[in-house]
Amino acid sequence: MALLGALMLVAAVVLFIVMPVAKGQHASLERKDHEVTESEARRRVTLLALRDVEYDYHTGKLDEADYLALRKELSAEALAALEAADADPEAPALDLEAEIAAVRAGLEAGTTCASCGHRNPEGSRFCASCGQALPAREATPSS
Ligand SMILES: [Zn+2]
Known part of the structure; x- marks a missing residue:
């Protein structure tokens, strides 16, 4: 009797797991238009970081040497991200x-x-x- 109960439980669990797959409910891997591409996300993050560096410098949290070094580095990164976004065929045209x-x-x-x-x-x-x-x-x- 216990074996029958265990078998029914296993069958119920298997059914629970398989049902969504059988019904075709699975996440789509295709990018939707409103989603952000990786290069676009990189561009945004770099630009936000640049803005923060500007803010920190103007509020006196960063000295000039650090500011200049960070700005140079982030500008290069932002430029690379921009170029990558331009080269990305999946990216929607701006x-x-x-x-x-x-x-x-x-x-x-x-x-x-x-x-x-x-x-x-x-x-x-x-x-x-x-x-x-x-x-x-x-x-x-x-x-
Ligand atoms: Zn605002």
Whole structure:
């Protein structure tokens, strides 16, 4: 009797594991358009690091020698990442006109930070990136 119980348990576990595979529920390995490529991620990280170095230097946390060395290193890295992003055939082509239109629309809607350019979610009161207060807007009735 115990053997039968154990067999049923094993069958249930196997079924539980196999069912999603049999139904074809598996993660897609293909990149979706809104996902970031590796080179794009590298570019962003390097640019953020550069910004931090600038900030640290101007607030006196970094002395000039360290600042210059770090800036040189990060600039080279950012440039390499940019070139890699350009050479990446999977990377979506950079559409400057669309980018500019999106920033303008964001500024008009009060979601793009006028201070740092970060695009904040709809209804934000402060920039998620730099903390700058975003322009107050007429409260739109939420639907
Ligand atoms: Zn900001």
